[in-house]
Amino acid sequence: MELARLLHGDPQTDTDGITIAHGRGYELFGTLAFGGRRNHVFTRLAEISGARPGDRALDLGCGTGYLTQRMATAVSPAGSALGIDPSAQVVEHARKLAAKQPNCTFERGIAEQLDAADDSFDVVVxxxxVHHLPAPVRPQAVAEMYRVLRPGGRLMIADFRPPRGRVGRHLVGAVTGPAMENNPIDLLEALVRDARFEEVSAGDLHPWIRYVTAAKPPTRTAAAKPATRGAAR
Ligand SMILES: C[S@@+](CC[C@H](N)C(=O)[O-])C[C@H]1O[C@@H](n2cnc3c(N)ncnc32)[C@H](O)[C@@H]1O
Structure with missing residues (x-):
């Protein structure tokens, strides 16, 4: 189905994930699907991420950059937001949409294998x-989020919460395909905990967003380190 392809695209050769096929069509769908609440929801997600002025923020699977732009605003004036997506077409589209925000940039890449140094971001969103990634790749992607966050850095992952009723689910499946209909959103918290994140909490935003926030543990100070066996008396 064409709409499912627009949302979930074709498999890529350089990733096991799947990408948006058309930036402009995706923007139109996004506007309609949020029923007029898209700006509100994504502005809240940027707030919920804990981003502060001066932070370096990373947005994985940024698509057309709707959240990346709001992250760039949240970290202004001295901070920056980088959006990463495997789709060249979508990255190009995102760059045009954010042309007036010089602290908002975009690169091609995949979440499960980031071209970024350890501890190099304050916030990852x-x-x-995540529902685009095959299930076995998801832990690897969250492990990468952990690796590139600085100690004490904040994580925010939001994804689609399918309707609880069977009819609603069927409808979602018919319109968007099985990835969203069967999205195992309740596993998101465990995925984040398993990657060693702390302070994990979750919430919902109307109409159909579930989000999880967490923090990478701060580096232990020398005083807080457990005593070595030889030193324990
Ligand atoms: C439904 S879109 C979401 C876009 C945007 N974050 C938003 O909220 O509107 C999912 C995005 O994930 C991207 N994607 C797919 N596989 C990926 C991967 N392995 N790593 C990073 N992004 C991926 C797709 O190209 C697509 O742009």
Missing amino acids: SSLM
Whole structure:
């Protein structure tokens, strides 16, 4: 189905994930699907991420950059937001949409193998991306989020919460395909905990967003380190 392809695209050769096929069509769908609340929801997600002025923020699976732009605003004036997506077409589209925000940039890449140094971001966010990844790749992507966050850095992952009723689910499946209909959103918290994140908590935003926030543990100070066996008396 064409709409499912627009949302979930074709398999890529350089990733096991799947990408948006058309930036402009995706923008139109996003506007309609949030029923007029898209700006409100994504502005809240940027707030919920804990981003502060001066932070370096990373948005994985950024698509057309809707959240990346709001992250760039949240970290202004001295901070920056980088959006990463495997789709060249979508990255190009995102760059045009954010042309007036010089602290908002975009690169091609995949969440499960980031071209970024350890501890290099203050905040990592991702919206509506995790359900694009095949299940075995998801832990690897969250492990990468952990690796590139600085100690004490914040994580926010948002994804699609399918309707609880069978009819609603069927409808979602018919319109968007099985990835969203069967999205195992309740596993998101465990995925984040398993990657060693702390302070994990979750919430919902109307109409159909579930988000999880967490923190990478701060580096232990020398005083807080457990005593070595030889030193324990
Ligand atoms: C539904 S869109 C969400 C876009 C945007 N974050 C939003 O909230 O509107 C999912 C995005 O994930 C991207 N994606 C797919 N596989 C990926 C991967 N392995 N790593 C990073 N992004 C991926 C797709 O190209 C697509 O742009």
